[in-house]
Structures are given as structure tokens and as C-alpha cells.
Amino acid sequence: MIAEAGHYALVLALALALIQSIVPLIGARLNDAALMNVARSTALAQLLFVGASFIALVTLHVNSDFSVANVYENSHSMKPLIYKITGVWGNHEGSMLLWVSILALFGGLVAAFGNNLPLSLRAHVLAVQAWIASAFYLFILMTSNPFLRIANPPIEGRDLNPVLQDIGLAVHPPMLYLGYVGFSISFSFAIAALLEGRIDAAWARWVRPWTLVAWIFLTLGIAMGSYWAYYELGWGGWWFWDPVENASLMPWLAGTALLHSALVMEKRNALKVWTILLSILTFSLSLLGTFLVRSGVITSVHAFATDPTRGVFILLILCLFIGGSLSLFAGRATSLKQGGLFAPISREGALVLNNLLLSVACAVVLFGTLYPLAMEALDLKISVGAPFYNLTFAPLFALLLLAVPFGPMMAWKRGDLLGVTQRLLAAGVAGLVAVAIVWGWVSGGSTLAPLAIGLGIFVIAGAVTDIVERTGLVRLPFATVLHRARGLPRSAWGTAFAHAGLGVALIGIVCETTWNSEYIATMKQNDVAHVAGYDLKLDGLFSRQGPNFREMIAEFNVSRDGEAISVMTPSKRSFTTRGSSTTEAALLSRGASQLYVSLGDATAEGAIAVRIYHKPLVLMIWWGPVLMAFGGMLSLSDRRLRVGAPKPARAKQRLQPAE
Numbered sequence: 001m002i003a004e005a006g007h008y009a010l011v012l013a014l015a016l017a018l019i020q021s022i023v024p025l026i027g028a029r030l031n032d033a034a035l036m037n038v039a040r041s042t043a044l045a046q047l048l049f050v051g052a053s054f055i056a057l058v059t060l061h062v063n064s065d066f067s068v069a070n071v072y073e074n075s076h077s078m079k080p081l082i083y084k085i086t087g088v089w090g091n092h093e094g095s096m097l098l099w100v101s102i103l104a105l106f107g108g109l110v111a112a113f114g115n116n117l118p119l120s121l122r123a124h125v126l127a128v129q130a131w132i133a134s135a136f137y138l139f140i141l142m143t144s145n146p147f148l149r150i151a152n153p154p155i156e157g158r159d160l161n162p163v164l165q166d167i168g169l170a171v172h173p174p175m176l177y178l179g180y181v182g183f184s185i186s187f188s189f190a191i192a193a194l195l196e197g198r199i200d201a202a203w204a205r206w207v208r209p210w211t212l213v214a215w216i217f218l219t220l221g222i223a224m225g226s227y228w229a230y231y232e233l234g235w236g237g238w239w240f241w242d243p244v245e246n247a248s249l250m251p252w253l254a255g256t257a258l259l260h261s262a263l264v265m266e267k268r269n270a271l272k273v274w275t276i277l278l279s280i281l282t283f284s285l286s287l288l289g290t291f292l293v294r295s296g297v298i299t300s301v302h303a304f305a306t307d308p309t310r311g312v313f314i315l316l317i318l319c320l321f322i323g324g325s326l327s328l329f330a331g332r333a334t335s336l337k338q339g340g341l342f343a344p345i346s347r348e349g350a351l352v353l354n355n356l357l358l359s360v361a362c363a364v365v366l367f368g369t370l371y372p373l374a375m376e377a378l379d380l381k382i383s384v385g386a387p388f389y390n391l392t393f394a395p396l397f398a399l400l401l402l403a404v405p406f407g408p409m410m411a412w413k414r415g416d417l418l419g420v421t422q423r424l425l426a427a428g429v430a431g432l433v434a435v436a437i438v439w440g441w442v443s444g445g446s447t448l449a450p451l452a453i454g455l456g457i458f459v460i461a462g463a464v465t466d467i468v469e470r471t472g473l474v475r476l477p478f479a480t481v482l483h484r485a486r487g488l489p490r491s492a493w494g495t496a497f498a499h500a501g502l503g504v505a506l507i508g509i510v511c512e513t514t515w516n517s518e519y520i521a522t523m524k525q526n527d528v529a530h531v532a533g534y535d536l537k538l539d540g541l542f543s544r545q546g547p548n549f550r551e552m553i554a555e556f557n558v559s560r561d562g563e564a565i566s567v568m569t570p571s572k573r574s575f576t577t578r579g580s581s582t583t584e585a586a587l588l589s590r591g592a593s594q595l596y597v598s599l600g601d602a603t604a605e606g607a608i609a610v611r612i613y614h615k616p617l618v619l620m621i622w623w624g625p626v627l628m629a630f631g632g633m634l635s636l637s638d639r640r641l642r643v644g645a646p647k648p649a650r651a652k653q654r655l656q657p658a659e
Contacts, residue, residue, distance in 0.1 A: 003068050006056025007147040010097075013049040013104070014137035016042045020130035024123035028196075036119050039126035040111040046133065047108035054088075054101045057146050061088050067153035070094060070146040076159035076577055078548040086169040087160040092294060092310075093146035095173060099290070100136045102174075102181040106210075107133065110185060117206060124192030125185070132184055135317045143310045159548060159577040168228030172221060176248060179218020180286040183255060183279075185210040190279035191325055194332045199272050204265035207279070209636060211262060215255045216632040222248050223625035234583030234598035236613045238512070238621055241389055246369040247289030253362040254282040257355040264351050268340040268412060271348070273333050274355060280329055284322040285362070291318050292369075346415040350407035357400040364392045401455055401506065404499050405462020408492075409469065427465050431458030445514035452510040459503030463496040490638040497631030505624025508592070511617035519612040522603065532614035534595060535559045536568070541608060549573040551584075554599055554608060558588060565590075570597045592619040 020042035027035025057070070061084050066072045074091045075084055089098040107129040114122050140146070189207040193199040225248070230238040239245060258278040264271045291314045342348040368384040375382040405427060409420045435454035442450075468474060470492060471484045517532040529536045539555045553571040557564065570586035588595040593616045600609025 002056050002059055002065070003147040003149060006053045006060075007145065009049045009053040009056065010137065010141060010147075013046050013053065014134060014141065016046040016049065017130045017133040017137060020046065021127050021134055024127045028120045028123050033119060036123035039123045043104075043107045043111035043126050043129070046130075047104040050101050050104045054097055057094060057097060058085060058088050061085065064157065066155070066157050067150055069148045069150050072150060072154055072157045074160050075157040076548050077156060079159065079165070080547055082167070082170065083160060083165045087164070089173050090160050090164040090169055093140070093144045096136065096140050096144050096294070097146055098174065099177055099181060100133060100140065102177050103129070103133050103136065103184060106182055106185050110210075120196060121192055121203075121206075124195050125188045128188035128191045129184060132188075132321065135320070139310075139313050139317065143313055156577075159575060162549070162573065162575045162578055162580050162582045163232060165582075166228065166232055168224065168232065172224045172228055175217050175224060176221030179214050179221050179255075180248075180251065180289060182210065182214025182217060183251060183283040183286050186214070186258060186279040187283035187325070190276045191328065193276065194328050197332065197335060199276065199336060201266050201269045204262045204275065208259070208262045208266065211255065211259055212632055212636050215252070215259055216629045216636070218248070218252050218255060219625050219629045219632065222252060223622050227622050231585050231587060232582070234585055234611070236585075236596050236598070236611065236615065238618070241368070241385055243369045243373075244289070244293055246365050247285075247292045250362050250365050250369075251282050251285040251289065253358050253365070254278055254285055257358040257362075258282050260351045260354050264348050268342065268348055270340045270342060271352070272336045274352075276333065276336070277329060278355070280325045284325070285366075287318050287321060291315060340413070342412070343414040345410070345417050347407060347410040347412050349415070350403065350410050353403055354400065354407060357396055357403070361393055361396045361400070364396065365389070368392075398452070398455065401459050401502060404459055404502060405465070408466045408495055408499070423469055424462055424465055427458050427461035430461040431455060442515065449510050449514040453507055456503040456506035456510070459506070460500045463500040463503070467493070467496050491635040494631040494633070494635030494638070497634060498628045499631075501624040501627030501631060503624070504620050504627055508617050508620025508622075508624060512615050512621060515616050517614040519610075521610060522607045523610050524605070524607045529610070529612050531595070531612050533560055534565075534614065536595075536597070536612060538610075541602070541606070546573065548577065549575045552599070552602065554610070556586070556597060558595065568595065568597050570599050572599045589619065592617045592623070594618050
């Protein structure tokens with residue numbers, strides 16, 4: 001009964017989405033407040049039913065109901081409870097149900113907390129959300145139903161893919177989807193603005209918090225996915241330019257540009273066309289990522305679907321929403337007034353440069369992702385990997401980072417480039433000193449690495465300089481500095497933290513890729529490996545039985561200069577049900593650096609293949625995004641975003657506040 005109830009709830013959610021997609025638009029056309037308010041009630045009811053459907057699927061997995069095909073294919077009665085729950089979205093059908101559940105969640109949040117929106121705008125936004133939801137409900141019900149029954153239920157399930165039996169599955173996909181799907185709100189606001197023919201600074205203030213929430217979650221989701229791949233796959237790599245990794249990076253780049261464009265629109269009522277276009281493109285890239293993962297056109301650890309019917313269905317959705325929205329944009333964009341003018345040397349100009357560099361970088365990644373797929377369709381096998389992105393993406397991002405410290409210190413409308421350069425002189429000196437120190441201290445590696453580290457220090461020091469300038473730290477009494485620091489908008493602090501996070505991540509990337517030490521050998525008991533000044537002695541191998549796997553564990557005693565530091569226990573797990581194995585790497589953090597040990601295959605003589613890495617400052621790669629997300633949360637807590645835009649005058653009936 002639980003499966004049937006979950007399926008029925010999903011059908012009801014589809015029915016509500018169809019009502020929500022039509023009735024509020026009729027109400028907006030007729031200026032009927034009652035019909036427009038249908039959007040709010042149906043959005044909340046839709047969230048209730050799709051939530052019930054998702055809970056039903058979770059219950060089936062927890063209860064190990066193998067009469068349901070989705071549970072049989074992706075679960076096992078002996079699997080730990082946490083993996084029974086996370087296994088719900090560790091497959092195509094369940095992950096799509098999570099996708100639409102998050103979509104309904106964002107629609108419900110707009111319905112519940114969008115009371116400061118004009119009633120007509122809210123009706124249009126929720127109607128567009130319902131268009132997206134309806135398409136994906138149909139996709140699930142027609143091609144990816146997670147509640148299908150098996151006529152003759154088996155006694156035991158096939159178990160979840162061993163690679164996915166990790167705590168990363170509990171964090172990475174939900175966060176990534178909250179980012180992907182969160183940008184649907186920005187998309188819906190953009191389409192609503194085009195349908196109404198109204199876009200202004202108040203619109204930008206309404207859309208910014210939703211965009212910022214999606215950006216924060218996508219930042220954390222990408223970082224978590226990178227760290228998960230780093231420790232789970234056993235290769236010690238944190239980014240592979242995999243097409244699905246690129247599919248998450250592209251909306252992040254476009255979303256970052258959108259945040260900055262919306263800021264200019266809110267402050268100066270400018271860049272309207274940019275903002276609308278970026279709102280459309282950011283969510284379009286999220287849909288493209290969904291297509292790449294779910295269509296079966298690529299082979300990846302991320303990709304679940306192989307049924308071509310699903311790929312065709314999602315391709316139709318992709319064409320409908322991307323093609324339709326861009327056609328609407330082309331028809332209405334010329335009617336948008338551009339608003340405030342500004343000089344090229346100004347904060348607006350700096351943000352336009354930021355948007356151009358981010359957009360071109362995004363286009364480079366898009367080309368590198370789709371070009372091999374296009375060639376494969378012509379029976380030509382071409383791979384696009386790190387060398388391509390190092391030559392194209394890296395220089396663009398270096399230019400962007402060089403410009404980052406200048407933007408926040410520029411004045412609106414007309415800036416003083418010479419004055420800003422003088423204020424950033426100390427940050428530039430700090431970067432040059434870092435270059436000199438690295439050049440003199442470290443040998444080997446790329447000659448550009450010290451310059452890149454200096455650039456990272458410049459970005460961090462530039463963020464600090466901005467706060468110093470705003471608070472008057474070096475020129476005013478300490479009490480005055482404290483008073484000014486307390487009065488500084490949280491968005492200013494958020495900007496500083498987010499920009500500093502870019503510098504932190506860059507330093508980690510450069511140090512790990514340039515000065516990484518590697519030791520690969522076959523070791524026996526009492527053998528000692530020497531890596532980057534550390535001694536790792538293999539004390540022995542032993543086996544352990546897990547809940548649904550057999551595990552072989554190696555014990556390494558780690559010492560440095562004769563002093564014992566720690567014990568590392570990497571392992572290799574064999575999952576008999578799936579007939580496959582996984583490597584569980586052992587990590588030892590020393591400051592921001594790590595020792596990394598993973599196991600290969602054992603030999604008949606009792607030896608085992610071992611990979612040992614020393615990764616200098618590798619943790620900074622993920623500290624950077626965490627710092628950026630923290631900056632985003634500070635900005636989100638800014639009073640100006642919490643208060644929102646003022647309610648429009650009630651005299652304008654079509655823009656009357658929502659009830």
C-alpha cells in the first residue's frame with residue numbers, strides 16, 4: 001500500500017502543478033486576485049503531496065520492501081540504515097524524485113514567504129515553476145516511476161553501488177540539487193518579468209536572495225563532490241574535468257555572474273538585459289546537467305540512466321524550456337529600458353568585466369564538454385581533458401582573480417582606477433613577497449606556480465584591504481574602527497570572505513598540483529615507505545567482516561624523524577552481492593596538508609600494492625569554497641535582503657501586494 005500511496009501522491013502533485021500552471025495566469029490576465037492566489041495554495045499543496053511521495057519511497061527502502069523494483073535494484077537488508085536512506089537518491093528514479101521534491105520545496109517557499117511580492121508577479125513566478133514541475137512529474141511517471149512492483153518479489157536485494165555507500169551520498173546530491181533546482185526560481189522570476197514586461201531594481205532585490213541561496217548550496221555541493229571523489233576513488237585526484245563535473249561547474253559560473261549582475265541592477269537599475277539573460281542561462285545549464293546525467297549520452301560514475309527513452313524525453317524538456325525562454329527573451333529584451341549610465345572605470349564596469357570573463361569561461365567549459373559528444377555522434381573518438389582547460393580556462397580565471405580586488409573598492413558610476421591601485425599597493429606587495437618566498441624556498445614544479453600563489457595572496461590581501469579601508473583601521477582611533485566595523489553591512493563582510501575564499505582555493509590548487517609527492521609500490525609486512533620526510537611502516541594486514549562487505553585492512557605506523565605520529569588504516573572492501581570492490585583511503589591531516597594512502601590488489605605472497613601521496617596544502621582547496629559559502633550566508637543575512645523591497649503602491653492594482 002505504501003508504494004501505491006506514494007505513486008498516487010505523485011499523480012496528485014502533477015494534477016496540482018497543472019492547475020498551478022494555468023489558473024494564476026488567467027487570474028493575472030483578468031486581474032482577478034482570487035484566481036492569482038490559487039498559485040499560493042496549489043504550490044503548498046503540491047509540496048505536501050510530493051513530500052508524501054518522497055517519504056513513501058524512503059519508507060520502502062528503510063523497510064527493505066523488495067517487492068518494489070527500485071528497492072530491489074538499489075538496496076540490501078544488511079545495509080546500514082544511513083545507506084538505506086541515502087540509497088533512495090543513489091539511483092536514477094529516486095534522484096529524479098528528489099529533484100522534483102526540491103523544486104516543489106522552492107515553490108512552496110516562494111508561496112509561503114513571498115508576501116512582499118506583487119500579487120501578479122508571484123502568480124507568474126509560481127506558474128512558471130509549475131510548468132517545470134509538470135514536465136518533470138510527467139517524465140517520472142512515464143519513464144522513471146520509482147514505485148513499480150515486481151510480480152514475484154525476491155528475498156534479497158541487489159545492493160547499492162558500493163562506490164555510493166558513503167556518507168558523501170548523504171550530502172553531495174542534496175546540496176547539488178538545492179543549487180541546481182534553486183536557480184529555477186531565478187529563471188521563473190526572469191520569465192515572469194518578461195511576461196509582465198516589468199523589470200526594475202525592486203525585481204532585482206526580490207530575486208537576489210533566492211539566487212544567493214542556490215549559489216551557496218551549489219558551491220558547497222561541488223566542493224563536497226570534489227572531496228568525496230578525492231577520498232573515495234583512491235586516485236588522490238579532486239577534479240577530473242569529467243563531463244558531469246563540468247555540468248555542475250557551468251551553472252556555478254553563470255550563477256556567480258548572475259549574482260553580480262543583479263547587484264548592479266539593484267543598485268543602479270542597469271544591466272537589465274544581462275540579468276534576465278543570465279537568469280535564463282543559469283537554469284538552462286542546470287537542465288543541461290540533468291540531461292547529461294540522466295540521458296545515458298555519457299559514461300560516468302555520476303550517470304545512472306541508460307534508457308534512450310529517458311534521454312529523448314529530457315531532451316524535449318530541454319528544448320522546450322531553453323528554446324521557449326530564449327525565444328521569449330529575444331522578443332521582449334528590446335523593450336527593456338537600460339536604466340542608469342556609468343563610466344567604464346566604475347564598480348559597474350568592474351562587474352561587467354567580471355560577467356564577461358565568467359561567461360567566456362563558462363562557454364569554454366561548455367565547448368569542452370559538448371564537443372567530444374558531438375564528435376562521438378560522428379563516430380570520432382576525441383577526449384578533452386586537463387591540457388585543454390589549462391590552456392583556455394586557467395588564463396581566463398587568472399585574469400578574473402587579478403580584477404577581483406579592484407571591484408569592491410571602485411566607486412559607483414565613476415571610479416578612480418589610480419586611487420584604487422594605490423590603496424591596493426600593500427596587497428600587491430604582499431603578493432610579490434609571496435612570489436619571492438616561494439621561488440627561493442621551493443624547488444621544482446612549474447615556473448608559473450609561484451606567480452599563481454602570489455595572485456592568491458593578492459586576492460586575499462585585497463579582500464582584507466577592502467575591510468581595512470571601510471573601517472579606517474590604520475587611520476582612525478580603535479573605538480571608531482570598532483563602531484564602523486559593527487555598522488558595516490553584512491554584505492560587505494560577505495563579499496570579503498567570498499573573495500578571500502577564491503584566493504585560498506587557488507593556493508591549495510597550485511600547491512597540490514605542483515608539489516604533490518607520490519610513492520607507488522608493492523609492500524610486505526615491515527616494509528617502510530619514505531614520502532616527503534615521513535616514514536610509513538606496514539605493520540600488517542588483517543580482515544574484518546562488515547554488515548554487507550568483507551574488508552581487508554592495512555595498518556601503517558607513521559613517523560617523522562623517528563617520532564611516532566599516527567596510525568593509518570586504509571582498506572579494500574569486497575561486496576559479494578554486487579561482485580565488486582571499493583578502496584577506502586586513509587587520510588592523515590597535518591595542518592592544511594595530508595598524507596593519503598590507498599590500497600591496490602594483494603599478491604599470493606602476502607604483499608599488497610600501495611599508493612601513498614603527500615599533498616601539500618590540499619585542504620585549502622575545500623576551505624576556499626566553504627569560506628565562499630560562509631560569505632554568501634553573511635550576505636544573505638544582511639538586513640537589506642531580509643527586509644526585501646518595499647511594497648508597491650496599492651494604487652497600482654496589477655501590482656497590488658500578495659496576500
